[in-house]
Amino acid sequence: GAVVSQHPSRVICKSxxxxxxxxxxxxxxxxxxxxxxxxxxxxLMLMATxxxxxxxxxxxxxxxxxxxxxxASLTLSTLTVTSAHPEDSSFYICSAYSTGNLAExxxxxxxxxxxx
Amino acid sequence: xxxxxxxxxxxxxxxxxxxxxxxTYSDRGSQSFFWYRQYSGKSPELIMSxxxxxxxxxxxxxxxxxxxxxxxxxxxxxxxxSDSATYLCAVRRGAGRRALTFGSxxxxxxxx
Numbered sequence: 001g002a003v004v005s006q007h008p009s010r011v012i013c014k015s016x017x018x019x020x021x022x023x024x025x026x027x028x029x030x031x032x033x034x035x036x037x038x039x040x041x042x043x044l045m046l047m048a049t050x051x052x053x054x055x056x057x058x059x060x061x062x063x064x065x066x067x068x069x070x071x072a073s074l075t076l077s078t079l080t081v082t083s084a085h086p087e088d089s090s091f092y093i094c095s096a097y098s099t100g101n102l103a104e105x106x107x108x109x110x111x112x113x114x115x116x
Numbered sequence: 117x118x119x120x121x122x123x124x125x126x127x128x129x130x131x132x133x134x135x136x137x138x139x140t141y142s143d144r145g146s147q148s149f150f151w152y153r154q155y156s157g158k159s160p161e162l163i164m165s166x167x168x169x170x171x172x173x174x175x176x177x178x179x180x181x182x183x184x185x186x187x188x189x190x191x192x193x194x195x196x197x198s199d200s201a202t203y204l205c206a207v208r209r210g211a212g213r214r215a216l217t218f219g220s221x222x223x224x225x226x227x228x
Binding site for chain 2: 034093108
């Protein structure tokens with residue numbers, strides 16, 4: 001299957017600072033990537049759809065100025081949590097569809113963000 | 117009504133038994149259905165995908181889809197302790213590379 005990586009895997013930051021999370025497709029090109037957030041014992045909730053070369057599409061209730069998404073190349077999307085607060089502490093997971101005939105979505109390993 | 121509903125569990129089965137996991141969805145426009153396994157602290161791992169009514173088997177796993185009843189299930193035969201995880205049902209509306217809508221997951225515990 002296709003491989004998606006994320007960096008960092010864990011990050012602890014202070015309230016008010018910004019954190020950037022990278023999502024890379026390692027062996028395929030991804031014109032579209034997705035960012036999900038998962039709180040403890042909850043399901044994955046879609047935050048935004050990241051489109052290469054254009055603006056991201058945010059889900060209702062997700063602040064685009066707080067969660068900045070950049071998809072500058074076919075293999076890299078970044079999510080920046082700006083002015084982080086403790087309530088932003090969560091597990092952030094990106095995903096992508098492989099090119100070709102595969103129709104399944106592949107997930108990165110996730111980034112655990114803790115805001116103190 | 118949640119878009120994708122699952123019993124949160126835990127579902128406890130003895131080793132070697134069949135585990136049956138169920139999922140219902142509300143959007144009749146859903147065309148693609150997936151089962152993911154998620155271990156604690158890890159991201160979801162795709163187990164099965166199913167697109168048409170009926171059964172689809174892959175090793176110890178069988179996915180069943182009934183679009184008329186808006187129901188998807190996953191059977192795990194010969195359950196192993198390593199199968200203990202949370203199983204997420206996900207659906208996708210329409211064709212193309214769209215985002216998935218996830219259920220809240222069912223926690224499965226396989227007792228040795």
